[in-house]
Amino acid sequence: MDQRVVIVGAGPVGLWLAAELRYGGVEVTVLERRTERNANSRALTVHARTLELFDSRGVLDPLLAEGTRIPNGHFAVLDSRLDFRGLDSPHPFTVAIPQERTERILEEHARGRGADVRRGVTVSGLEFGEDQVRVLTEDGERIDAPWVVGCDGTRGIVRTAAGIDFPGTSSTCLGWLADVRVAERPDPPIVDAWNDEGQVLGVPLSEDLYRFVGIAREDVREDRPGEPTLEEVRRKITAVTGRDWGAHSPVWLSRYGNAARIAERYRSGRVLLAGDAAHRHMPAGGVGMNVGIQDAANLGWRLASTALGTAPEGLLDGYHDERHPVGVDLLRATQAQTALLTDFSPDGRRLRELMSELISEVPALADDLARRLSGLKVRYPAPPDAHPLVGTRAPDLPLADSGGLFTAMRSGGFVLLDLTGGLEDPDLPAHRVSSTEGRREWTDVDAALVRPDGHVAWAGDASGVPAALRAVGIGATRAEAGG
Numbered sequence: 001m002d003q004r005v006v007i008v009g010a011g012p013v014g015l016w017l018a019a020e021l022r023y024g025g026v027e028v029t030v031l032e033r034r035t036e037r038n039a040n041s042r043a044l045t046v047h048a049r050t051l052e053l054f055d056s057r058g059v060l061d062p063l064l065a066e067g068t069r070i071p072n073g074h075f076a077v078l079d080s081r082l083d084f085r086g087l088d089s090p091h092p093f094t095v096a097i098p099q100e101r102t103e104r105i106l107e108e109h110a111r112g113r114g115a116d117v118r119r120g121v122t123v124s125g126l127e128f129g130e131d132q133v134r135v136l137t138e139d140g141e142r143i144d145a146p147w148v149v150g151c152d153g154t155r156g157i158v159r160t161a162a163g164i165d166f167p168g169t170s171s172t173c174l175g176w177l178a179d180v181r182v183a184e185r186p187d188p189p190i191v192d193a194w195n196d197e198g199q200v201l202g203v204p205l206s207e208d209l210y211r212f213v214g215i216a217r218e219d220v221r222e223d224r225p226g227e228p229t230l231e232e233v234r235r236k237i238t239a240v241t242g243r244d245w246g247a248h249s250p251v252w253l254s255r256y257g258n259a260a261r262i263a264e265r266y267r268s269g270r271v272l273l274a275g276d277a278a279h280r281h282m283p284a285g286g287v288g289m290n291v292g293i294q295d296a297a298n299l300g301w302r303l304a305s306t307a308l309g310t311a312p313e314g315l316l317d318g319y320h321d322e323r324h325p326v327g328v329d330l331l332r333a334t335q336a337q338t339a340l341l342t343d344f345s346p347d348g349r350r351l352r353e354l355m356s357e358l359i360s361e362v363p364a365l366a367d368d369l370a371r372r373l374s375g376l377k378v379r380y381p382a383p384p385d386a387h388p389l390v391g392t393r394a395p396d397l398p399l400a401d402s403g404g405l406f407t408a409m410r411s412g413g414f415v416l417l418d419l420t421g422g423l424e425d426p427d428l429p430a431h432r433v434s435s436t437e438g439r440r441e442w443t444d445v446d447a448a449l450v451r452p453d454g455h456v457a458w459a460g461d462a463s464g465v466p467a468a469l470r471a472v473g474i475g476a477t478r479a480e481a482g483g
Contacts, residue, residue, distance in 0.1 A: 004029060005307060006135050006145040008123050008158050012043070012099065012289050013275030014151030015106040015117070017296035019057070022113035023412025023452070024304020029143065030115055031135070033122040037107075040252040041099030042177065044203065044211060045073075045286025048084065049375030049393070050293050051091040056409035056454060059109045060091075066105075067097030068204065070190070075369050076284065076340035077194050077201055078352060080359040082370040089376060090396050090406075096203050099289065123152070126161040126271070133270050147307060149272045149299070151292075154261070154280040162271040165264040168280070168331070171257030173220045173342050175282070178212045178233040178253050179205065183246025186210070194352065196344050197239040209251065212237055213283075217344045228253045258282035258338045260331045266295075266320040274299055279327040284337035285373050291330050294375060294453075295323050301452040305473050312473045322380045333372060380455055387459040389441055394450045397442070400432040405450065414457070414472065415450040416465070423447055426465050 005021055007014045010032030018028045046054075046063065054060040071093045072081045084092050111117055121141070126148065127134040135143040150158025159166060191202030191212070198216035205211055216236045233253065234244040261280045266273050275292030299319045305311035340352055359366045371377035380391035396404040397417065408415050408431050416423075418430040419442065428449075436442040448459040449468045458468035 004145045005147045005149060005303060006031065006133075006143055007149045007151055008135070009151035009153065009156065009275075009277070010034075010103070010107065010117055010119065011041075011151060011153070011275070011292075012102055012106055013292035013296050014149075015103065015110045015115075016053075016293050017149060017151060017274060017300055018110040018115035018117070019106070019113045020296060020300025020412070020452070021304050021307075022110070022115055023057075024301055024308070026304045026307045028110075028115045029145070030110070030117045031121040031123055031137070031143075032117065032119045035120040037100045037103050039098075039100050040179070040254070041103070042254075042256070042283060043099040043102070043286070043289035044096055044205075045290070046095040046097060046102065047287060047290045047374045048087055048089045048091050048093070049378070050290045051095065052089060052393075052396070052406060052454065053293065053297050055091065055396075056406040057109070057412065058410045059105060062105050063095060063097060063102065066101050067095035069093045070096055070203075073285070073370070073373055074192060074201070075359070075373070076337040076352070076355070077192055077199050078340070078356040078359060079194075080356040080366075081192070082359065082366055082373065084370055084374065086367065087370060087374055087376060088395060089374070090404075094286070094374075096205075098205060102289075123157050125157065128269070131270075147270050147272070147303060149274060149303070150277040151273075151275050151296070153276045156277045158271060159263060159273055159277050162268045162273075164268050164271075164273065166261045166280075167264060168261030169259065170222070171224075171259045172222055173215060173258050173338070174224060175213060175215045175219065175256045175258075176228045176233060176236065176254070177256060178228065178230075178247070179251040180210060180212065180230070180233070180247040181208050181249040181251075182210050183248065186245055191241060193240045194341070195240055196349070198236055198344070199341050200237050200240040202237075210245070210247070212247070214240065215341055216240075220342050220344075224255065224257070228255060256283060258335075258342075260335050262324070262327045262331055266324055266327075267317065272299060272303070272319065278323075279330055281331050281334040282338045284334045284341065287330065287334075287373060287375070290375055291326065294326070294378070297453040298323050310473045312471065315473060326378055329372075387445060389445065389448060389456045389459040392456050394448070394454055394456050395439070397436070397439075398434045400434045402431060405431075406454075409450070409452070409454065412452055414452060414469075416469075417448045417450060418446075419443075419448065420446045420462070423462055423465065427469050428465075 004027040122138040200214040274295040382390035446462040
């Protein structure tokens with residue numbers, strides 16, 4: 001059986017998916033049209049849930065070493081910021097790091113797992129057979145594989161070739177982006193401002209290099225002018241903040257819109273979509289790349305099991321069922337923020353003031369928004385008779401034998417948790433949970449099975465373990481290799 005998967009696109013999503021498939025024992029070829037990584041990539045923010053995924057594969061430390069930790073964040077650049085320090089995570093912060101560096105770390109990870117990453121290969125189309133997809137390239141190469149995944153962005157070829165609709169709304173405003181040198185470093189280092197003339201957000205990329213993004217009143221428009229100039233950027237920064245910190249020597253100037261679209265389905269036969277190929281939105285809150293990586297985490301183990309012929313019926317379809325609603329929620333949240341960001345009327349100002357007050361005065365609201373932005377709130381649907389833990393993200397529970405759950409997950413397989421010490425000869429070697437202090441929801445189960453993406457597949461009495469393993473398509477041999 002040909003088990004190969006071809007991934008189109010070697011951005012963070014495609015690279016993470018490639019590594020996840022290799023954990024599952026599947027051959028992977030990644031095709032990327034660029035000959036080298038793009039230094040001018042928009043994604044800059046890595047949120048807590050993505051940091052947990054990186055931790056669970058042992059690739060977090062390089063990212064923390066090169067990035068800047070930020071303990072708070074914004075919703076629509078409101079005056080009241082969201083405090084991430086209270087998040088239920090060992091990583092209660094975001095990390096600001098240019099996408100080029102993130103891609104380098106993830107490419108090293110994927111290649112280290114055995115993925116074949118091929119640069120300078122432009123995919124021109126797909127042809128479909130009964131049990132194969134033929135990938136056509138501009139240089140005339142033909143690559144046959146049972147499965148193809150499009151991680152090639154909003155304008156990628158895979159979604160179009162597969163005939164998957166991409167409904168949604170077109171842009172009604174344009175944001176601007178500027179990576180510029182500054183003569184004087186802002187103090188405090190995070191610039192976060194909104195007034196009747198526009199909005200500006202600034203974060204440091206290095207000692208004197210800053211990224212500024214914003215939307216001005218004049219940018220609420222449907223036509224698209226050329227790329228911004230340094231003069232325009234300095235004028236717009238000054239109009240909102242009162243100064244421009246001597247911005248000079250631009251490294252990158254660009255515009256972006258607020259188009260909001262989502263693929264009608266994330267799977268069409270032997271073709272699947274992940275990341276920006278599946279959802280397009282305003283980059284509000286810095287969540288886009290994170291949702292894409294989490295798409296890949298959900299898809300990887302499912303597709304690997306399917307390619308190997310060990311998956312139970314419907315396992316791969318569960319990818320769309322679980323991740324499409326997350327994409328819908330992503331568009332809803334970013335569109336709501338766009339409305340708050342771009343209404344420069346007196347009514348819009350009053351709405352922003354009210355929302356900012358609510359965030360300050362209603363801790364439950366602030367906590368909910370922080371969990372949404374961080375990705376920690378995602379909960380997948382579970383059967384009606386399932387334990388309430390099923391579908392939730394498993395926290396980094398302390399274990400008697402390996403430090404914590406995230407460390408135990410570094411083999412890339414399912415992890416069986418023993419919460420009583422009473423499991424006897426389970427098919428999958430169990431890890432004893434040493435404490436559930438402060439986690440009432442974990443105190444009434446004997447055992448739990450955690451999926452490779454960190455969500456709970458099953459929880460209940462010890463007698464249910466064998467059935468739980470069978471339900472996810474793993475037997476004794478595969479379980480021992482993965483756990």
